Amino acid sequence: MDNFNEFLDLLKSLIRQPSVVGAEHAFFRVLQRELEERGAKVTWYEGLLVAQGEQPDRCHFSSHIDRHGLMCTGPNEFQFAAFIAGKKTTLLGNDVGNELKLTLMNRFENTPVLAYEPWSGAYRGSGIINNAYICEFRQNLIFEVDGLEHLVAGTPVGFLDKLRTDQDFLSGQLDNVLTAAMLVHLFSLGFQGTAFFTAEEESGGSWRYLLEWYRRFGESTNNLYVLDTSPYRNREEADKQLVVLRNKDEHAEFHPETTQNLARLCADLDIPFSFKDQYIERLNQQTLGTGQPKMGIGRTELGRITANSNGLVHGTTLQIPTTGYHTMNETASITSVKAFLQLICQLGNL
Numbered sequence: 001m002d003n004f005n006e007f008l009d010l011l012k013s014l015i016r017q018p019s020v021v022g023a024e025h026a027f028f029r030v031l032q033r034e035l036e037e038r039g040a041k042v043t044w045y046e047g048l049l050v051a052q053g054e055q056p057d058r059c060h061f062s063s064h065i066d067r068h069g070l071m072c073t074g075p076n077e078f079q080f081a082a083f084i085a086g087k088k089t090t091l092l093g094n095d096v097g098n099e100l101k102l103t104l105m106n107r108f109e110n111t112p113v114l115a116y117e118p119w120s121g122a123y124r125g126s127g128i129i130n131n132a133y134i135c136e137f138r139q140n141l142i143f144e145v146d147g148l149e150h151l152v153a154g155t156p157v158g159f160l161d162k163l164r165t166d167q168d169f170l171s172g173q174l175d176n177v178l179t180a181a182m183l184v185h186l187f188s189l190g191f192q193g194t195a196f197f198t199a200e201e202e203s204g205g206s207w208r209y210l211l212e213w214y215r216r217f218g219e220s221t222n223n224l225y226v227l228d229t230s231p232y233r234n235r236e237e238a239d240k241q242l243v244v245l246r247n248k249d250e251h252a253e254f255h256p257e258t259t260q261n262l263a264r265l266c267a268d269l270d271i272p273f274s275f276k277d278q279y280i281e282r283l284n285q286q287t288l289g290t291g292q293p294k295m296g297i298g299r300t301e302l303g304r305i306t307a308n309s310n311g312l313v314h315g316t317t318l319q320i321p322t323t324g325y326h327t328m329n330e331t332a333s334i335t336s337v338k339a340f341l342q343l344i345c346q347l348g349n350l
Contacts (some may be wrong), residue, residue, distance in 0.1 A: 004338060006188065007148045008170075010034070011163055011181040015172050018116055018158025020069030020081045024199040026121030027065055031184065031197055038187035040195075047199040047209030051183070052189045053192030057219075059348050060194045060315070062210060063179040063227045064201030064301060068326060070113065070143055071158040078143040078157060084204045107327060108132070108143070112160040115148055124155055148204060159328055170337060174322060174330040176201070179227035180321075182321065182341060198301065207304035214313050215303075223258055224315030225347060226302040229332065230276055231325030241274040242339040244319040248277050250296055251303030255314035276319070301350055 019027035040051040115124035127288025198206035232238035
């Protein structure tokens with residue numbers, strides 16, 4: 001792929017720009033500049049940036065642009081931003097599990113962070129996470145950060161990141177700046193369709209913003225491809241396929257014809273693929289009777305839209321298999337990324 005280095009340069013630039021869930025406006029500004037430089041018409045809506053070419057109905061892609069981070073909630077007190085944006089607190093009877101809190105408590109120790117003004121993206125300081133604990137009174141996960149004691153409540157704090165590459169892999173906080181960068185790159189290649197960039201996916205809210213757009217402007221049926229990363233436990237499992245499809249998630253079944261057409265395109269291009277829902281169902285069969293908890297088949301932006309649109313929106317998902325999901329070391333193979341780009345170029349008539 002002759003222009004792959006151009007894509008990597010774009011990804012290196014975007015991954016350094018914070019986009020904490022619930023505080024994505026500054027990243028939308030960055031995307032607007034990059035898209036308009038590539039000839040796209042860009043329109044802002046609440047929680048949504050829409051980029052369109054000269055044939056906007058030709059193909060619809062969506063990628064969420066929020067990433068995990070922290071939100072300042074008091075003097076030297078920070079909470080996981082997705083919990084704040086999703087109002088996940090015991091005060092409302094809508095808590096997250098202690099197992100997840102304990103996992104997150106240990107995942108980001110000594111991680112460098114960057115504070116920014118949520119609208120403009122102006123720099124507000126940097127620091128390092130030095131402690132995390134569960135407050136016994138609020139039953140909530142609290143982080144402490146060296147160097148950001150001066151921040152006021154409401155300031156977002158992103159994990160300081162840069163793209164790491166070698167001959168075979170890309171690593172960093174890839175979810176989901178990776179596919180967002182791909183959609184920007186498509187306009188460099190002459191894409192004339194529509195690309196949606198959604199906020200608050202990590203807190204379960206992005207589907208509302210996208211469905212609102214379709215209710216404003218959509219036709220009777222709207223075919224949508226939602227792009228994302230997909231977690232696997234190790235490289236051996238991740239490398240069994242180059243791209244990941246789904247028939248359904250926990251919310252809804254995806255559009256069968258669109259899904260099968262995508263599967264046929266993968267086969268025509270000789271791109272190995274698998275269905276994530278079938279993979280998880282096989283794992284559940286293998287652990288049946290062992291006492292291990294049953295795994296859910298996942299919750300996606302498209303599933304929520306499909307379940308709530310009354311037939312207005314349908315489509316399917318396309319995902320990149322990764323390891324180290326929701327960490328600073330999420331890793332995708334370069335072979336997989338190139339195959340993914342090849343697929344969306346075909347879908348976008350490039």
